[in-house]
Amino acid sequence: MRSIAVWTTTAVVALLGAGAANAQTPPATEAAATSSGDLQTAVTAYAAYQSDVTELRSSTMRDAAGLETALDRVGRHNRDALTRGWVAYGANTAAQSPAFVQGVRDAAAYYGRDAVIWAVSVDPSYARGLRGGQEATNMLLASANADSARIISVADRYQEMAYSLQSQRWANAVAPQQAARVQRIRTLGRDGAPSNAVPTEVAPRLAVTPLSLSPSSDPSVYGGRRFWDAVRGGQQVVEVSSTPAAASWRVNASRGEALDRMAAVAALQALDAVDANQSAVTRLIADPRSRDCFEMAQLQLYQCMSAARFRYENAFCLGQHGLRDIGTCIGAVAQPDTTAMTPAPGSHGGGRD
Numbered sequence: 001m002r003s004i005a006v007w008t009t010t011a012v013v014a015l016l017g018a019g020a021a022n023a024q025t026p027p028a029t030e031a032a033a034t035s036s037g038d039l040q041t042a043v044t045a046y047a048a049y050q051s052d053v054t055e056l057r058s059s060t061m062r063d064a065a066g067l068e069t070a071l072d073r074v075g076r077h078n079r080d081a082l083t084r085g086w087v088a089y090g091a092n093t094a095a096q097s098p099a100f101v102q103g104v105r106d107a108a109a110y111y112g113r114d115a116v117i118w119a120v121s122v123d124p125s126y127a128r129g130l131r132g133g134q135e136a137t138n139m140l141l142a143s144a145n146a147d148s149a150r151i152i153s154v155a156d157r158y159q160e161m162a163y164s165l166q167s168q169r170w171a172n173a174v175a176p177q178q179a180a181r182v183q184r185i186r187t188l189g190r191d192g193a194p195s196n197a198v199p200t201e202v203a204p205r206l207a208v209t210p211l212s213l214s215p216s217s218d219p220s221v222y223g224g225r226r227f228w229d230a231v232r233g234g235q236q237v238v239e240v241s242s243t244p245a246a247a248s249w250r251v252n253a254s255r256g257e258a259l260d261r262m263a264a265v266a267a268l269q270a271l272d273a274v275d276a277n278q279s280a281v282t283r284l285i286a287d288p289r290s291r292d293c294f295e296m297a298q299l300q301l302y303q304c305m306s307a308a309r310f311r312y313e314n315a316f317c318l319g320q321h322g323l324r325d326i327g328t329c330i331g332a333v334a335q336p337d338t339t340a341m342t343p344a345p346g347s348h349g350g351g352r353d
Contacts, residue, residue: 046085074322093223148331
C-alpha cells in the first residue's frame with residue numbers, strides 16, 4: 001500500500017486547494033447528496049431493514065394478509081439507502097476500535113491532519129493500512145458475519161414456511177393480481193422505508209461517537225454480534241449467529257472495498273472531520289459493489305414473484321431473495337480463516353516505515 005510519505009507538502013496543499021475550489025461551486029446533484037449524507041440519517045436505513053428482520057422472525061403467516069405484510073417488509077427498502085446505511089453502520093463500528101483510532105491520530109500528528117484527511121478521502125484503502133487497522137478490520141468482519149447469519153436464519157424460516165404452506169388452502173390457491181403485487185413491491189423498493197420503520201426504542205441506540213462503546217467485549221452494544229437482537233430483545237436476547245465468536249475471518253478480496261470505505265469514514269470520525277468533509281463522506285458510504293449486490297437481490301425478488309403462480313411461492317421468493325440474498329451480500333465481505341490473522345504487510349503507523 002502506498003505510504004503517505006510520498007505526498008509532498010506542495011502536492012498536498014495543491015490538491016487541498018483544488019478540492020476547496022471545487023467545493024465552492026458543487027454540482028446541484030452533489031449538493032443534494034451531501035445534504036442526505038449525514039451518517040446518522042444513513043444508518044437509519046440499515047436499522048430499518050434489521051428491524052423488519054426482527055419483526056419477520058417473530059411473525060407467522062397465518063393468512064393471505066400476513067403474507068402481504070411480510071412481502072411489504074422485505075420490499076420496502078431502497079437499495080441505495082440500504083448501501084449507505086450499512087457502510088455508515090460499519091464506519092461507526094470501526095470507530096469503536098481503540099487501536100485504530102489511536103493509529104489514525106498518530107498518523108495525523110506525524111504527517112499532518114489535513115494530509116491524512118485527504119489521503120483517506122481519495123484512497124479509502126489507506127485507512128485500514130494504518131496502525132490498528134487490523135483490529136478495526138476484525139471488528140468489521142465479525143459484525144458483518146453476525147448480521148449476515150441473523151438475516152439468513154430468518155430466510156431459512158420463511159423458506160421452510162413456504163413448503164409447509166403448500167398444505168394450507170389459502171396458500172396453495174392461485175395468487176390473485178400477481179402483476180399488481182409485483183408492481184407494489186417495486187414501488188416500495190423505489191420509495192424506501194418510511195420514517196417510522198425504526199422503532200422509537202431503537203433510535204436512541206443508533207447515536208454513537210468514537211470510542212464510546214466496546215463491541216468486541218460486549219456483543220450487545222452497537223456494532224456487536226448481538227446488537228440487533230439486544231436492541232429489540234428485551235430480557236431475552238437471542239443470538240442467531242451460528243459461528244462462534246472466537247472464529248477468525250479474513251477479507252474477501254473481491255468485496256474488501258466496502259471495508260475500506262467503512263474504515264476511511266471511521267478515520268474521518270477519529271479526526272472529528274466528518275462535518276467538514278460531508279462530500280467525501282457521501283461518496284465513501286456509496287459503495288458500488290454493495291449497491292450492485294443489493295440491486296441484484298431486489299431484481300431477483302421481482303423476477304421470482306413475476307414467475308410465481310401460487311401464494312406460497314411468494315413466501316419462497318421473500319425468503320430467498322428478500323432475505324437470504326441480502327444477508328449473503330453483507331456476509332460476502334468475510335471469509336472463514338482457519339489460521340490466525342496477522343497484521344497486513346506494509347502497515348503504516350504514526351511515523352515513517
